[in-house]
Amino acid sequence: MTQEYWRWKENNWKSADKDWTKAEIVTAGIDVGSVSSQAVILADGELYAYASMRTGSNSPDSALNAITAAMEGTGLTLDKIHYIVGTGYGRVNVPFAHKAITEIACHARGANFMGGNKVRTILDMGGQDCKGIHCDEKGKVLNFLMNDKCAAGTGRGMEVMADLLSVPIAEVGPMSLEVKEDPPPVSSTCVVFAKSEAMSLLKQGWPKNKVLAAYCSAMAHRVVTLLERIGVEKEFFITGGIAKNIGVVSRIEKELGIKAIKSEYDSQIAGALGAALFGKALVEKGGKKK
Amino acid sequence: MIANYGYMDGSGEYYISIDTDKCIECASRACLQVCPSQLFEIMTDDYDDEVAAIKKDGRRSLKYLCAECKPATGRGELPCQAGCPNDAIKHSW
Numbered sequence: 001m002t003q004e005y006w007r008w009k010e011n012n013w014k015s016a017d018k019d020w021t022k023a024e025i026v027t028a029g030i031d032v033g034s035v036s037s038q039a040v041i042l043a044d045g046e047l048y049a050y051a052s053m054r055t056g057s058n059s060p061d062s063a064l065n066a067i068t069a070a071m072e073g074t075g076l077t078l079d080k081i082h083y084i085v086g087t088g089y090g091r092v093n094v095p096f097a098h099k100a101i102t103e104i105a106c107h108a109r110g111a112n113f114m115g116g117n118k119v120r121t122i123l124d125m126g127g128q129d130c131k132g133i134h135c136d137e138k139g140k141v142l143n144f145l146m147n148d149k150c151a152a153g154t155g156r157g158m159e160v161m162a163d164l165l166s167v168p169i170a171e172v173g174p175m176s177l178e179v180k181e182d183p184p185p186v187s188s189t190c191v192v193f194a195k196s197e198a199m200s201l202l203k204q205g206w207p208k209n210k211v212l213a214a215y216c217s218a219m220a221h222r223v224v225t226l227l228e229r230i231g232v233e234k235e236f237f238i239t240g241g242i243a244k245n246i247g248v249v250s251r252i253e254k255e256l257g258i259k260a261i262k263s264e265y266d267s268q269i270a271g272a273l274g275a276a277l278f279g280k281a282l283v284e285k286g287g288k289k290k
Numbered sequence: 291m292i293a294n295y296g297y298m299d300g301s302g303e304y305y306i307s308i309d310t311d312k313c314i315e316c317a318s319r320a321c322l323q324v325c326p327s328q329l330f331e332i333m334t335d336d337y338d339d340e341v342a343a344i345k346k347d348g349r350r351s352l353k354y355l356c357a358e359c360k361p362a363t364g365r366g367e368l369p370c371q372a373g374c375p376n377d378a379i380k381h382s383w
Contacts, residue, residue, distance in 0.1 A: 105336035140337065143292040278336075 006159035008036075008169050008241065012051035012069045013266070018043055020076055025283050027083045028070070029106065029275025030063045030097060032090030035127025035155055036241065038272040039066035041076065045280050049074060050269050055127075059090030063097075083279035087271050089128070101278050103271045104133060104144050110274030111237045112139025114263040120233040123223060123252070123260075124270070125242035127155040130223050132230040139274070145230040151191040153222035155241045158248075160191055161215050164198060165208050176212035176247030183210050185218035194218060212247065220251035227256070234258045243267035291335070295344045297352040305382040306352070306370075310341035312378035324373030327355040342378070 020026050023043035031038045033055060040050040051069035055062040063086065067078065078084075078096055086097030087106040094100070103124075111122045112135060122133040130153050134142040151157045162169040186201070187193040198211050219242075238260045242248050244267060253259050265273070296305040313332075321330040321342050329348045335341050348355055359368050360383060370379050 101336045141291045143294075145294075 003166075003168075005162045005166050005168050008159075010051075010053045010069075011266075012049070012072065014049045014074060015043075015047065018046060018048050020048055020074060020080075023048075025083075025280055026076070026081050027085070027276045027279035027283060028067060028081045029085050029087065029272040029277070029279060030067055030094055031088040031103065031106065031269075031271035031275060032059050032063050032066075032086065032094060033088045033103075033127050033271070034129075035159075036268060037062040037066040037088070037090070038269050039063075039070040040269050040272040040276045041070050041074075041081070042273075042276040042280060045277070047265070047273070049076075050266070050272065052266065052268050055090070059093035060095050062090065063094040067096075083283045085275035085279040085282075087275040098279075099282065101275060104131060104146075105141055106271045106274030106278065107131070107239055108133050108135040108141045108274065109139040109277050110270035110272070111135070111239055112137075113273055113277060114239075114265045114267075114270060115235075115237040115261040118235045119237045119261060120235040121227070121231075121237070123227060123236070123238045123240075125154060125223065125238065125240040125248075127241065130154055130226060130240070130242075132223075132227045134230060134233075139277075143230060145226060147222075147226055152188055152194060153219050153226075157191040157194065157219065158215075158242065158245065160195055161198065161212070164195055165202070165211060167208060167212065170244075172212055173216070173245040173247035173249075175209045176216040177250065178209040179213045182217050182251075183214045185221055186211075186214045188218040188222040216245070216247040217251050219248050220255055224252055224255045232256055232258070235261065237261045237263070239267050239270035241268050293341075293343065295349055295352060297356075299353050303382075304352075304356075306344065306356070307380045307382070308342050308344075309378040309380075310335060310339070310343075312376040313341040314339045316342075316376055316378075318375055320373045320375060321370055321379065324369045326358065326369060329355060330370070 020043045037055045049070045084097045086094035086100045091100040117137045124131045131146045133144040186197040333343045
């Protein structure tokens with residue numbers, strides 16, 4: 001079988017020193033995105049476990065798959081979680097969730113937790129769209145802007161490019177930074193155009209790292225345009241899978257002239273984390289608690 | 291939160307923006323009455339507040355529904371903007 005270069009690694013993490021049985025409130029957030037699904041479990045508002053899996057063709061199954069991976073080995077079962085919030089594209093289709101909240105509100109809440117309450121501008125680079133979000137010190141959304149459903153400037157576009165160039169997706173970022181000087185960016189209007197442009201550059205004899213550099217700059221330029229429409233404050237945070245691609249992040253920072261706030265957490269879990277935090281707030285407000 | 295509802299026509303991109311924070315304390319809910327196309331509704335947002343929003347089935351036809359009120363037709367101030375007591379509704383045209 002040929003290698004699938006776009007395939008990013010599914011992962012899951014458990015806290016080594018926390019015990020959910022001792023926690024008063026256990027909540028979960030499930031973010032069913034277009035490409036990946038995440039589940040985050042919080043014990044008394046602290047991160048206890050999470051999992052990031054690929055979304056299949058069936059939303060309920062993907063949600064179950066993610067939460068099962070997060071609960072694996074902990075002895076926790078769905079009925080022991082006090083509140084489950086669903087978010088993301090597939091949020092209305094998570095059968096065991098108590099409530100669905102938009103991913104925009106959840107990302108803002110999650111970024112507020114991950115980057116601290118100083119975060120004001122959030123760029124969420126997801127699998128199928130990207131969003132610019134403004135929030136206040138509590139992580140409440142003030143304003144947001146979203147690109148149209150188009151893969152240019154999103155994770156899916158990066159997967160297409162990784163496959164075309166036969167470069168494992170995790171190596172795209174570092175490889176794109178190997179060039180001394182950035183080549184002119186490829187088309188950023190559409191991934192299909194970008195792909196054919198990249199292909200012709202390869203045929204002209206460009207090395208892979210130069211083509212990747214051209215693509216990463218195109219992607220960075222596209223999201224910077226989106227961000228500039230909404231306005232950028234210097235307390236700036238990037239969530240979503242592309243936040244892991246150093247080639248794109250460093251070019252966004254360069255173009256904006258500011259550095260993004262770094263966090264110890266996995267950038268992909270922001271939405272699910274925010275959903276779990278919403279769940280905790282709802283339990284405290286007198287919502288469901290078994 | 292500023293909720294933007296937009297559309298694009300031959301002359302450009304336009305947005306109706308609702309500053310939903312201003313809706314929370316609103317008792318009159320005049321927006322429901324003043325719009326000639328009955329475009330507004332009250333919904334519960336992500337933060338469990340009751341705020342004004344554009345009806346789901348109207349979002350894709352704003353281009354046609356808002357056209358009759360656009361200033362180009364000489365109608366003067368927009369009814370939704372004039373009717374909102376908290377000045378929460380703005381239009382980009």
